[in-house]
Amino acid sequence: MSGINNDQVSAAVWFIVGLVISIASVPYGLGTLDSPQTGFLPFLAGMAITLFSFIGLVHSTLKQKKGVGWKPTMQGLVWKKSLIVLVTLFAYVLLLKPLGFFLCTALFIGFLLRAVQPQRWPVVVVGAIGTAIGAYGIFEVWLKAQLPKGPWGF
């Protein structure tokens, strides 16, 4: 028999998610069939997740017994790059209000151009500032989108 496989792991996680949703729905009130309340459908959805993940657990365990083991999800990939992008996205969300759209966008573009697959500095600087000016011009000035302004007013 092979080691634990991907579907067993994901089905186990979903099983817990389904149970949590079902339990968390109860306080909203389930009601009765002739008068379903606010928690009725979320409870059903949670139970359905639990049921399908249980089926998945059984299915993947049977496959494990047939020799289907863990399939590497990151083999041959530079996962650090996707991590950098993800962290940069979260940083953008955090800094957008305090720094304002213009500065935050310039830093965001510049950092990604340099950190993920390093571009030459002139490309980074021109790309970052040019994109920020272009995006500000299109969305804030032309389309009148109300983008966050930093302490310096842009």
Next chain:
Amino acid sequence: MDFFHSMLIGFQIALQPGNLFFCFIGVLIGTLVGVLPGLGPVAAISLLLPTTFHVTPVSAIIMLAGIYYGAMYGGSTTSILVNIPGEAASVVTCLDGYKMARQGRAGPALGIAAFGSFIAGTIGVIGLMLIAPPLAEMALKFGPPEYFSLMIMGLTILTFLASGPMWKALLMAAFGLFLGCVGMDTLMGATRFTFDIVELSDGIGLVPVVMGLFGISEVLLNVEQSMERSIFETKIRNLLPTLKDWGDSIAAILRGTVIGFFLGVLPGGGAVISSFVSYAVEKKVSKHPEKFGTGVIQGVAGPESANNAATGGAFIPLLTLGIPANAVMAILLGAMMIHGMQPGPMLVKEQPGLFWGAITSMYLGNVMLLVLNLPLIGLWVKILKVPYPILFPLILLFCLIGAYSLNNSIVEVLIMVIFGLIGYLFKKFEYEAAPLILALVLGPMLETALRRSLLLSAGDPMIFLTRPISAVLMLISFFLLAYPLVPWLRKKRATFPKGEVED
């Protein structure tokens, strides 16, 4: 009001200079996002939705619809020239389109894709014109049980057609239903799962979820792979297919049109599924199935026709029943509601100008696309040459601005990024996001229909089986869910082409 009179009204509206302009902008942007890998029609429509707030409703719908079917045209270009599908519905075009390009036949491949798309798109629009009004009449007879059963059938069809084990697709649909429950309970007025976050009281927005699951996650997956992209350098000539090419392709185009249109109509169907089904059918009916994948023109003509016909078909449930067949239609539904329209059976009666104007504009849009696409292929190739390490920050920025500008909310941007991570994990663990999206869209409508039905029947769930239309829809769902018990059907599903279903 007869059919021709309606069409005349439609053309009068669609041919107004302003509407022609918005149609042109829509198909141009659509082709561009179709060409650019990583930015699909869902993200593009979401991004441009706020820009339509200042224009008339009909112009807004004309432009947003143009983006959708324009993307189907553009997607083929990248598939054929770069072997990278610009959007999901063109995945299967890579198989033979790219091989044709390598054999020096990029021109006929691009040409037949454009002509096939035009023929299919046009027939799809005609089908929409013919079917939508009588269906809207019939839909007036629908009550909550019929609506509930129809939505269940749509979800079941999508889970049935999704690749991989069915339990995964059903699980995704159930999770989507839960996400659709977040926010205000429309019948009782209470809020659920909002954690005191004001933005969540209106529910989890579809746009941030879709942009996260399809836009951000796609970029995350792309950056960890080699970002070298080689465009096959060849002189693109003979864009007009030869008589032999036409002879080889015309049956595939017509079959693709029929398949695409009817799969497009089904809630849960759509452009991606139809392109895969069309390819499978072409392979099946061919005298030389072994040649598929080596550069046969039918492998391009069929799927490209199917995905365009599906766009016309997908408008039918939206315009007649108010039910979006896929994520793009769901965003269009939101756009129509923002503009004060309620898609559904009454739309064709109450706002015939808008209904017919939007439909006839699609015909004009298809003509524009044909005129636009062939001469502009050189330009699209130039855009494709922008290296991905420079392109991906821009795609991310478009998504960030799009998510923020919907409601000027940083919470929605955060939701998008979180769903970007979730989408990335889904792809790693081979879960398809399409059932989740459809369930998220249908969730609130489905809940209302379910609870109203139960109230009507004093809690008797048999109401779904005692009303004829509802019973038929439910039986179809049961049949699809019971497939593991029917060996030949299970075998058939197992041979279904594997592919992401995400439109």
